[in-house]
Amino acid sequence: MLDERKAAILRAVVEEYISTAQPVGSGRVARARGVEVSSATVRNEMVVLEQEGYLQQPHTSAGRIPTEKGYRQFVDHLGDSALDLGGAQQVRTFFDRAHGELEEMLSDTSRLLADLTSYAAVVVGAPTEQAIVRSVQLVALAPQVVLAVAVLANGTIEKHTIELSAAIDDEAVARASSHLASTLIGHTLVEHVALDGTGVVAIDSLVADALGAFQAAHRESGADQVYVGGASRVVAAFDAVDTVSQVLTILEQQLVVVSLLRDVLDRGLSVAIGSETGMEPLAACSLIVAPYEVDGEAAGTIGVLGPTRMDYSRALAAVALVSQDLGRRLTEG
Amino acid sequence: MLDERKAAILRAVVEEYISTAQPVGSGRVARARGVEVSSATVRNEMVVLEQEGYLQQPHTSAGRIPTEKGYRQFVDHLGDSALDLGGAQQVRTFFDRAHGELEEMLSDTSRLLADLTSYAAVVVGAPTEQAIVRSVQLVALAPQVVLAVAVLANGTIEKHTIELSAAIDDEAVARASSHLASTLIGHTLVEHVALDGTGVVAIDSLVADALGAFQAAHRESGADQVYVGGASRVVAAFDAVDTVSQVLTILEQQLVVVSLLRDVLDRGLSVAIGSETGMEPLAACSLIVAPYEVDGEAAGTIGVLGPTRMDYSRALAAVALVSQDLGRRLTEG
DNA sequence: GTTAGCAGTCGGTATCATCGAGTGCCAGCC
DNA sequence: GGCTGGCACTCGATGATACCGACTGCTAAC
Numbered sequence: 001m002l003d004e005r006k007a008a009i010l011r012a013v014v015e016e017y018i019s020t021a022q023p024v025g026s027g028r029v030a031r032a033r034g035v036e037v038s039s040a041t042v043r044n045e046m047v048v049l050e051q052e053g054y055l056q057q058p059h060t061s062a063g064r065i066p067t068e069k070g071y072r073q074f075v076d077h078l079g080d081s082a083l084d085l086g087g088a089q090q091v092r093t094f095f096d097r098a099h100g101e102l103e104e105m106l107s108d109t110s111r112l113l114a115d116l117t118s119y120a121a122v123v124v125g126a127p128t129e130q131a132i133v134r135s136v137q138l139v140a141l142a143p144q145v146v147l148a149v150a151v152l153a154n155g156t157i158e159k160h161t162i163e164l165s166a167a168i169d170d171e172a173v174a175r176a177s178s179h180l181a182s183t184l185i186g187h188t189l190v191e192h193v194a195l196d197g198t199g200v201v202a203i204d205s206l207v208a209d210a211l212g213a214f215q216a217a218h219r220e221s222g223a224d225q226v227y228v229g230g231a232s233r234v235v236a237a238f239d240a241v242d243t244v245s246q247v248l249t250i251l252e253q254q255l256v257v258v259s260l261l262r263d264v265l266d267r268g269l270s271v272a273i274g275s276e277t278g279m280e281p282l283a284a285c286s287l288i289v290a291p292y293e294v295d296g297e298a299a300g301t302i303g304v305l306g307p308t309r310m311d312y313s314r315a316l317a318a319v320a321l322v323s324q325d326l327g328r329r330l331t332e333g
Numbered sequence: 334m335l336d337e338r339k340a341a342i343l344r345a346v347v348e349e350y351i352s353t354a355q356p357v358g359s360g361r362v363a364r365a366r367g368v369e370v371s372s373a374t375v376r377n378e379m380v381v382l383e384q385e386g387y388l389q390q391p392h393t394s395a396g397r398i399p400t401e402k403g404y405r406q407f408v409d410h411l412g413d414s415a416l417d418l419g420g421a422q423q424v425r426t427f428f429d430r431a432h433g434e435l436e437e438m439l440s441d442t443s444r445l446l447a448d449l450t451s452y453a454a455v456v457v458g459a460p461t462e463q464a465i466v467r468s469v470q471l472v473a474l475a476p477q478v479v480l481a482v483a484v485l486a487n488g489t490i491e492k493h494t495i496e497l498s499a500a501i502d503d504e505a506v507a508r509a510s511s512h513l514a515s516t517l518i519g520h521t522l523v524e525h526v527a528l529d530g531t532g533v534v535a536i537d538s539l540v541a542d543a544l545g546a547f548q549a550a551h552r553e554s555g556a557d558q559v560y561v562g563g564a565s566r567v568v569a570a571f572d573a574v575d576t577v578s579q580v581l582t583i584l585e586q587q588l589v590v591v592s593l594l595r596d597v598l599d600r601g602l603s604v605a606i607g608s609e610t611g612m613e614p615l616a617a618c619s620l621i622v623a624p625y626e627v628d629g630e631a632a633g634t635i636g637v638l639g640p641t642r643m644d645y646s647r648a649l650a651a652v653a654l655v656s657q658d659l660g661r662r663l664t665e666g
Numbered sequence: 667g668t669t670a671g672c673a674g675t676c677g678g679t680a681t682c683a684t685c686g687a688g689t690g691c692c693a694g695c696c
Numbered sequence: 697g698g699c700t701g702g703c704a705c706t707c708g709a710t711g712a713t714a715c716c717g718a719c720t721g722c723t724a725a726c
Contacts, residue, residue: 041668061675062676101494135470137468140467147484149482151482157482235574241569245565248568371699371701373699373701
């Protein structure tokens, strides 16, 4: 626990470092608002803060920069602050004008968040497991290929191609289709539904295959769609080329991104700083996440990925506002 | 037109510059295979090549680097060469194992191409305009929201939400759905189909709306899906941070990418060098494109985006092989 | 407990000399 | 006539050196 003065000094260092990316010296801190002591006193306090692990010195006789622990303390004691007017306006306009398919909207939202924060942003769609099936259909594409298509209540579509070992005629497909429909409609895709046979082997096995295909996709838990916006912002955020490349590589891997967000959220965090992300290549990054709710239920997640010296205050405000408005917008329908 | 010796010297300069990224001096060229003259002669020839615009000098008393015109000459006189064995093997394994949905396959193909070339790669899906509708369905999502879903012969799905001004009951939706189905199935989405009314206003207007939604999406010509793979490779390809950022920004804009590829292809090029891409921010890039064919018809495009000093030989070979195999794989179904 | 003052540290920048790859040109050679 | 070896010259890159300035830690005084 830090006393009031140390906290103020740490806050000043973090804020200054975030905005300048330069090690912060005692002089600057002493001149910061909220710190009403001389630079000598600041120096004494900074020695303590360094011993306790909140600050570090890149080299002797340089200023201090925050450690992960320092950022953590800073973030934990950051009061809520609202997004500036311009940003809030941008969010409002966006959701007022938003229309069209769910996917498009989530994708656009990721771009919005990236624009607001000038960091890379991700939006994970609601897992389809919870969605109720509104329609299922089997469509013959080729003699031995059938496409199983399910329309879910949230407007999403899930489809799987099924390759058959023997050709099947259109009528059998139609019968299988309606059989499957009566079985699944009104349930979710993962629910364990009772399958009663029709007596015709070809039809029953097609229905079983389709059902299996839908359910298999969810067992691997890799079905959640993720949208990455503003990946190019990563370039400006770091000066080390390697870091940029590594971070971009991570962002290209949808599965990794999804599990990263889930991980952080599961640990009850809304901000993961540096190594708290649990990924080696993201050691220089911080991640802000927030779930959004549709119809009062946790639906998906949004997040912002920036450097550890990101503008937490602004990014937190942006993420909070966007997650809230996105949820509201999706709830309205 | 360059005489044989000048061409050989130019070739040597380009090859050397591609592999080292350093200005190439007369000494190196003289030592290159295919050039059997002394460095002094090379110097004399290089003066001419510079005057004619094939080479340029970053500063006096440095080596030469190719100009766009130089690269162009080099590429135009590049014989076909096959991809190395490792790469060819990788392509073969990929397409042997490829399975699943079309979208997933195209997305994976973009990653394959990026892996092969170590540049960013793009794959554009076949325009849905040509695909025949196999199934159409209207699904009520909410009292005033209906989802129109079309399953196309290539396994793609197109969907549009339709918001109604008044609530509609399930039976009317079902009737509209089957009416729409009988109208569209067997045709393409853009075809001008005759619409005969049922006499019920609500149904007819829903059918018309759905049809309109499908067709509107194509009039804007923005419907082609594009998959970008290996964007992170851009980082390694350029040393200027600005360039990296600009190129990534371009790659984030799907519409831009699609029209860029179309543009280049329309001009009959398979390689666009620097300003030939027609985009200011891509001045330092070269783009290799190739169409792929499904069932003997041009279906989509694949491309590789690298620095102007990219390994054209290898990239051309990779693009050719992948486009061919992709087409074959999609034709087989 | 706080602060002014001071000696000391050390990275960053500017200056300068050196080095070497490369050029253009010329005179001689085949 | 074309090619080549030789040579003087250019100029960016590299490395050494000195200097500057920001910052620290410490001490003594308030």
